[in-house]
Amino acid sequence: MIGKYSDIEKKWKKYWQDQATYKVDIDHDKPKYYVLDMFPYPSGAGLHVGHPLGYIASDIFSRYKRMTGYNVLHPMGFDAFGLPAEEYALQTGIHPAVSTKENMQRYREQLSNLGFSFDWSRELYTCDPKYYKWTQWIFTELYKHYFDNQTQRAHPIDELIKIFEKEGNTKVDVANTQDESFSASEWSTYDEVTREAILMNYRLAYRKVGYVNWCEELGTVLANDQVKDGISERGGHPVVQKAMTQWYLRITAYADRLLNDLESIDWSHSLKTIQRNWIGKSEGCSIFFNVKDSDETIEIFTTRADTIFGATYMVLAPEHDLVKQLTTDDQRESVEQYVAYVKSKSEVERMAEKEVTGAFIGAYAINPFTNTEIPIWIGEYVLKDYGTGAIMAVPSDDDRDKLFATKFGLEIIDVVDKSKYPGATLKDKVGVIINSGFLNGLEVPEAIIAAHHKVEELKIGKAVSNYKLRDANFSRQRYWGEPFPVTYDSKGIVNMVEQEHLPVMLPDTDDFKPGKGGQSPLSRITDWANPSVGISRETDTMPAVAGSSWYFLRYMDPHNDQEFASQEAVNYWQSVDLYVGGSEHAVAHLMYSRFWHKFLHDKGLVPTNEPFKKLVNQGMIQGVIEFIFLDKTIDTPKTFVSADLVEDLESNRYAKIPVHVDFVTNYGSPNSHLNSEGIEKFIAWRPEYTDAVFKFKEGTYQKNNAENSTGDKVNMLTLSEVGKMSKSKFNVINPDEVTAKYGTDCFRMYEMFLGPIEQSKPWDTNGIDGVSKFLKKFIELFYSNEEFNLDESSASSQELKILHTAIKKVRSDIENFSFNTSISAMMVAVNELRKLKCNKRQILDPFVRLIAPFAPFVSEEIWTLLGNKNSIHHADYPAHDESYLVEDQISYPICINGKKRGIEEFAKNMSNDDISKIVLELDYVAKWIDGKTIKRVIVVPGRMVNVVI
RNA sequence: GCCGAAGUGGCGGAAUUGGUAGACGCGCUGGAUUCAAAAUCCAGUUCUUUCGGGAGUGCGGGUUCGAUUCCCGCCUUCGGUACCA
Structure with missing residues (x-):
């Protein structure tokens, strides 16, 4: 064998x-x-x-x-x-x-x-470094380019400087974050620092202020992944949003191309939709609102300028630049409280928040169409980075605005009459405009256009496209990433390291603790961070996404x-x-x-x-994630509670902390728990919980505590959830064990046999036996009496049909990435050839090539036993011959009112009339008809017969 | 919340364009072989039934001779939600 x-x-x-x-x-x-x-x-x-x-x-x-x-x-x-x-x-x-x-x-x-x-x-x-040299180089090139909206492509920044010298920035149509305009003569008066600051707002890699998850206790910036329920996953400390100047990539410049070019690529519909929605292009209008008793104006973006007569208040993002300045003294305390509350939440939590929250800042804006004073609020549902970070709220025609107005008792004016459109929701852009001056009587789509014209005529804004897509934050306050090829001189002017001096090597250190004020650990390596007098290096590093953006x-x-x-x-x-x-x-x-x-x-x-x-x-192979509950109301000692003692899983009181599945007894079952050994392993793994108390029904457990429950009595139940198998969920299962037991070919085929490639499914080692048996049976076809032995005579038509049916199915399934069904097709073929005791070379030689991509080892072995010198993996893949597959008899299911009642064989070329005549005379069909009238007989050629009575 | 996907026997799943629901495999049941067990082989296996049937693809409707497949409205689970990669 x-x-x-x-x-x-x-x-x-x-x-x-x-x-x-x-x-x-x-x-x-x-x-x-x-x-x-x-x-x-x-x-x-x-x-x-x-x-x-x-x-x-x-x-x-x-x-x-x-x-x-x-x-x-x-x-x-x-x-x-x-x-x-x-x-x-x-x-x-x-x-x-x-x-x-x-x-x-x-x-x-x-x-x-x-x-x-x-x-x-x-x-x-x-x-x-040989790789990240070029990652750094691409970054420097991004820095040296800007994006022209007219040509829709990147150009060297020098071209832009020439334009500024000639005509300032008033006529340019390029991607930017520059607020002020300037003329050529103004440009000529600017010093280097000012010019560089302006150019920064045009470069494809640029610096601006952004927000990070700041944890004061840990003295570090945290990834979203490391923050759970508003506290740090490690240690359970509060996390707030903190402003920091960071590098960004101007991906928004490419928004239209990223959107339009989706049509040219062969990706799944759902993936394209996700990208389309992520880019989130919406056509609308930006409008400036004056503020009462102030020189400031507030710019909003809306897709529904037609409803502006119903704009009875405004909402700014709590982080909006003008909040501090516009807040009146009597409102300051409540506004500050509210801003602090919002800062304690992540963006996802903010968006998912069902409760309506907000605060009035005391100031009023002037609705430019009604000239009425409308109150200015801040609310967490308005995001700083989306649109302009400010909205005009129209509570009569927007769900969230309506909830907000209802809760805070703000005025609601109906401006869209939807009575002509029964069933239309507030989201649908239909209806007739009412209570809106010159817009009255217009249908919504025309009213939007009319409102845009008016806005432009009044010079208080313009029609623009807005994108949900945001520029990519490209700075991480971390050690383990590509260093930026960037230095700053004493004036803070950026210098890119030239290609011949790349890569900027990541300096060695043995201290990975964060620097002061959330700076990267690199800031602690002072001779690296300050290479010469007056020169400092960028000490942040690039995100992981940098290296993966061009590796292909x-x-x-x-x-x-x-x-x-x-x-x-x-x-x-x-x-x-x-x-x-x-x-x-x-x-x-x-x-x-x-x-x-x-x-x-x-x-x-x-x-x-x-x-x-x-x-x-x-799809993902899912695993089981095991959690224990940390009681957030108890600070010292940290206290974990057994899952069966937590009444309300959604309660804010507890944080779910994932536990490594290796520590859990009976993992994946309703009875999954940590015993004392498991708790000790958990503590060893998470030393910050060394002194924690673990509470469960039968008692408590704390390291080095004499009053501990012991042995089986320690029953700290864990919550099991099916989720992705991931390093961050600590629930990985290793393929090595599986391949050691069943062989690699079997493992490969079993993973494919589990189901469609794009679907997610939980891992289950049971079931692999079936594939293992199949491979054994396949190999046995080549052997008789323990000897490798093939029959050299010609194959029968039956054998050829089995082989070519499989070839046809396997080939088309591979093309369609349907590997599970291609494996069943091979299983069927092996079962049938086995029944025929077929060991003919004419059948098995193509069959081993057919299976080669799936089972590369076994097929290579058999291929040499067949007498071949070269690798099977450079042999020709078999193709099917249709002539072996033709049938002259077709079996038809016979249905009465769509329900199958029998099966009959008919010649391939028999006419529909002949078939229905025979069917109606069948005993069991006659029994079903039994005096009732036959309404129709449907014969689908080659498919089925349906008698309707 | 928003965006995307999925839901079919005890389990993983199959089913060209709307045409035999449950291929293939696991598990289970019974049998053969064996001193016995493992392995192997054979048969059966959606549920229900008064053995005529009846019901059945997450739930509720609809279109059709016929719906897992198409349409409308829900529910549940999973992935993403911009610093996990």
């Missing part, structure tokens, strides 16, 4: 490596095909069973493409910068570079164990030290033909990559306008 799986796998892994079976180079004689996986972040937990789902699918597809004659680029690498490694360093003192290197090594081994056909000679990782290009030419990739390489490989990855990257990574790619395209450095032609989202 065939050898042990582990021996076979070892043998062929070595062979593929020695023979460079999967290495590719530019080859103009073959069509190219680029298959890419979203590269993994190498977490300390190792690869989990969810990761390979997409990799297996893309590997099957790559192997299929290779066997059908393509030159396939199928690389792999690592997204190696990121927060978890830094958190780990803070906990353990182990340098992120060290832990990351170890983790990558582990991933590399795990990946190669899974039999993927990666060209490892092209491997890259984002924390490699680097794979084309990964070792180039002169350019990010050669023109020869990018012109041959063009762009990614098939990209496989999780839909959780739908907006961040996939939006930024498209943006960077378009920018490089503008510079003529890549030939394509879009980076990923076709994209397939693999």
Whole structure:
């Protein structure tokens, strides 16, 4: 019999490596095909069973493409910068570079164990200075460019400076964050600092003030992920929004192109919709409102200028620049209280807040159409970064405004009569305008246009497009990321490090604690941060999304030290033909990559306008997440409560803290709990909870406390939820154990057999036996009496039909990424060939090639036993012959009123009339008719018969 | 809240354009083999039933000769929500 799986796998892994079976180079004689996986972040937990789902699918597809004659680029690498490694360093003192290197090594081994056909000679990782040199370089190029709205592309900033010198900024139509206008002569009087500050507002990489999650107690900035229910996940301390000057990328400049070009790419409808909604283009109008007794004006954005006569108050975002200034003394206290309340909440919490909250600031604006005074409020439902951070509130025609007005007793004036449109909601832009002066009697769509004209005529605003998309915050107050290639001189003027001096190396340190006032740990490395007198470096680092925004290009030419990739390489490989990855990257990574790619395209450095032609989202393999409850009302000692003691899971009193599933007994079941051992492991893992008390029904547990309950009596129930398998949820399951037991081919096929690739499903090792048995049965076809033995005689038509049915189905299923059904098709074929005791070469030789992309090891082994010298993975993929599949008899289900009552065989070419005649004479059909009149007989050729009575 | 997706036996899932609901596999039941067990093989397995049938693809409606599939209204779960990647 065939050898042990582990021996076979070892043998062929070595062979593929020695023979460079999967290495590719530019080859103009073959069509190219680029298959890419979203590269993994190498977490300390190792690869989990969810990761390979997409990799297996893309590997099957790559192997299929290779066997059908393509030159396939199928690389792999690592997204190696990121927060978890830094958190780990803070906990353990182990340098992120060290832990990351170890983790990558582990991933590399795990990946190669899974039999993927990666060209490892092209491997890259984002924390490699040879790689991030070019990440930094692209950043400097973004800095050196601005975006022209007319040409819809990036241009060198020098061109803009020339325009300013000639005519100031009043006529330019370019993407910007510049508020004031200036003339050419004014420009000529500006000093360098002023000019640079102005240019900053036009660059594609620029600085401005943004908000971060600030935790005073920890002295650090936190990721949204590290904040739960308004407190820090680590330690449970309060978190507030704090203003900081940071780098941003002007992705909004590309909003229209990012939106329009979606039409040119083969992505799922849902993914495109997500991106479209994320960009969130809306056509509307900006309008300036005067403020009573003040020189200030407030700019609002609205898509419903037609309802302005119903604007009875205004709402500003609590962070709006004018709030402080416009708040009257008698309102100051309540406003400050309210602003503090809002600052304690994250944006998601603000949006999800069902309770209506707000505060009156004491000032009044003038409605420019009615000339009435309307009160100015602040409210959390208005976001600083959306639109202008201020709205005119029309409570009669907007749901949220209505709730707000009702709660605070504000005036409501009906301005849209919807009586002509029964069933229309406030969201529908229909109705006839009333109570609105010159707009009265107009239908809403015409009224919107009329209102826009009026606004422009009065010079109080203009029709504009607004986007939900915001510029990307590109600064992280962290150590483990790409350093910015940026220095500041004594005047604060920015200098980009030139290409010949790149990369700016990330300095070494053994102290990863944050700097003063939330600065990056790099600020503590003073000789690096201040390289010479009067010169300081940017000490923030780039986010993880930086390195992943262009890595797909680097794979084309990964070792180039002169350019990010050669023109020869990018012109041959063009762009990614098939990209496989999780839909959780739908907006961040996939939006930024498209943006960077378009920018490089503008510079003529890549030939394509879009980076990923076709994209397939693999679903997530879900895991079980286990939580315990932290009582937020008790500060010392920290107190955890068993899940069965928490009456209201939604209550604000408790914070859900995820626990590593390895610590939990009976995980995933209703009885999942921590015993004393589990609690000790939890404490060792989360030292900040060393002194915590754990309360459960039967008693309490606290480390080193003599009064502890012991043994089985410690029953700290955990809450189990199905959710994503992720390093941050501590619930990963390792594929190594599975492959060790069943073999890699079996693991690969089982993951595919679980269900459709794009669907999420919880992991369950039960069931893998079926695939294991199938592979055994398949191998047994080649053996008789323990000997490898094939019949050289010609196959019967029945055998050929079985084979070609499978070939046809498997091929079309691969093209459709329906791998679960292709595996069932092969199972069916094996079962049938087994019944026929078929061991003919004419059948089994194509069959082993058919299965090769799925089971690369076993098929390679059998391929040599069949006497072949070259790898099966460069053999030809079988094609089906339709002539073996024709049927002369077709079986029809016979239905009475749509319900199946029997099955009959008819000749393929029999006419509908003949069929219905025979059907009506059948005994059981006659019994159903039984005196009733036959209304119709429907014969669907080749499908079914339905008798309607 | 907003955006996207999913919901079919005990479980994972299958079902070209609207045409046999439950392919394939797990599990379970019974049998064969065995001193016994594992493994293997064979048969059965949506529920219900007065054994004629009846019901059934998250829930409630609708279109149709016929709906898992199309339309309207809900419910639940999952992903994203801009600093996890």
